[in-house]
Amino acid sequence: MSLNHNHQRCIDDAMAMARHRCSERGARLTPIRADILKLIWASHQPVGAYDLLESLSARSERRSTPPTVYRALDFLLEQGLIHRIASLNAFVGCNDPGHGHSGHFLICKDCNNATELLADGIGTAIQSAARQQDFTIDSQSVEIVGRCKHCAGQND
């Protein structure tokens, strides 16, 4: 990422959306939770829980512990504000909480950016395949690993 996009805008938008969504649902975006969300949105690269733990400990004088982070993560997942990338054991902000909340990602193995796919085609294909087997979907995760446009451009 970093090219032709103002990332502060991403962060601001995400935080505004999060505040709105939480107030709407009567959920409390406490300081810790907001901190974790901000740290996740610091980039478009999925971040591990223990990295968040380090950053969180760095920004407040008090040393945080794993449960603090995991509880905040659980909350953010419940509210649909972040996604967990299972193949990386890492977390990334959700661009569009609410919108079906699909969780389909392109993950670049070079720059590590995880781009959420908002195209409907994949979800539709999955639903139709599942229906053919009378399978009722709870959640779907699609994690596509490869190389993004930008990194493919680099010589390697």
Add this chain to the structure above:
Amino acid sequence: MSLNHNHQRCIDDAMAMARHRCSERGARLTPIRADILKLIWASHQPVGAYDLLESLSARSERRSTPPTVYRALDFLLEQGLIHRIASLNAFVGCNDPGHGHSGHFLICKDCNNATELLADGIGTAIQSAARQQDFTIDSQSVEIVGRCKHCAGQND
């Protein structure tokens, strides 16, 4: 699973396929690797590495250690004989090594069976979405969690 399917046949087929594929590729399906593969094929439910470790230790007198299991798993993954289900930290046999090796699964949260989807629609949709963003795919993982036909029939 277990209903209307002879599972011994699954195991035998899988082992035969594995032997064939390995000899074809000049890879060695050693006793440990074959044992692990057999243990994975003992059911259609993804199995964790430490469960495999237990079973392996049980069947030979000698107590095995994690690297033994993980090395065998790495080998089997490389040969395309098994899949890793990231959302479960578990491993399951591949029905059709060779065939694009997609790794698309329906995972029933009740019976835990993981059924590989061999329909092409999903892969095609993913490829087209990736192409639109000039993303080059290395590997794709699709993990759909929900309830299978059989378990939906049960009252719960």
Add this chain to the structure above:
DNA sequence: GGTTTAATGTTATAATATTGCATTAACCGA
């Protein structure tokens, strides 16, 4: 204000996975 519930702090530990190095087994050319 006092009660209830939600959130956080704290310690310990579980579950999953890897590193590094020693040893043994298989392969392969002479």
Add this chain to the structure above:
DNA sequence: TCGGTTAATGCAATATTATAACATTAAACC
């Protein structure tokens, strides 16, 4: 078939990710 080379396994330690259990503090609400 011997000896050298590579691949596979044994083994001990440790890294990484995640959770359990219980105490304490803060917020919400009447």
